[in-house]
Amino acid sequence: ENDKGTEITSRDMTFKGAENLIVFSGDVYVRRPDFELWSDKLYVYLRSDADMDETAPEAGEDDDIEKIVARGQVRIQGEGREGRSGLLTYYPDTEIVELEQDPRLIEGKNSVEGEKIVLNLKDNTSRVYGSEERRVRVIFHSDDSDGDGQ
């Protein structure tokens, strides 16, 4: 069990050593300790061309992930929330997730939309940015509307 790292399954994968880049495509599913993610395509940018450990290649050097970019029908779930967008960028160092291209954040029955949504997984906060073309829109379901009459 890779409890700290990232597990990814996909149909195809291309490793581009010179660009420190791994591209996954086809039913991509990502599982990390703090979230799960689904998308059409995923780009994992490795930080450095770490020196290979000649003696024990299996151990290998722990390459840090610089960032993860997901594209196409992106869905991320974690901490009881779900984010949806066309584009997602995740920075492991800061645990910041940026949702763009029709982003939407859903928590229970409530949801919020805007131009860009930024989630901070470290302190479990979120920030929504609007623009002229796309203002922030929040949909709240108060408990009364459930019609329990009290």
Add this chain to the structure above:
Amino acid sequence: MLKKAFPIILTVMLMFFLLSIFWRETPGPRQVDFDQDLEVDLNIRDLTLVQSGRDKKIWELDAKQAGFMRKENIYLLQEPVMTYFGEKNGEPVEIRAARGRIDQDSGTLYMWPDVKARSGGLYTTSEKATYKEGEGHVLLEDNVSFTGRGMRVDTPRALIMLEEDKIVATQGVRTSIRGN
């Protein structure tokens, strides 16, 4: 009677013993110790084949032992090591296995089992590897896995691209990346 015949028996046994040694060592048609025990026309120890182009070595194939079968026009290899230097001055790709076969007519090298490859900072293992002359990749099949760069990838099939530091895995891939 036995006393008289003894020298003759001794001589025959000695000749038979010498003949069996002679038969095994000479390059004449004989069994090659491969799993199919095929008869070969030429048995070569420490084979080296080199392919060059435009004043540069493109690939080199070494094998601890090889048997050449003239009619089939194939080499059977023991412990082959294929090193591909490629066009750009990148790191060579090295692939080794327990057995191999060169099919000269189709210009194809087959390697199996226990295939181990090193390419662009990744170590790869698989059951089979196939390289066809002029194609810019090596096909790896059956239990393919890569490790290195803090990553492990498992897939049934993959291509090591020889002219660029690139590996393409298809038909279902499971990847785990350690680190942050």
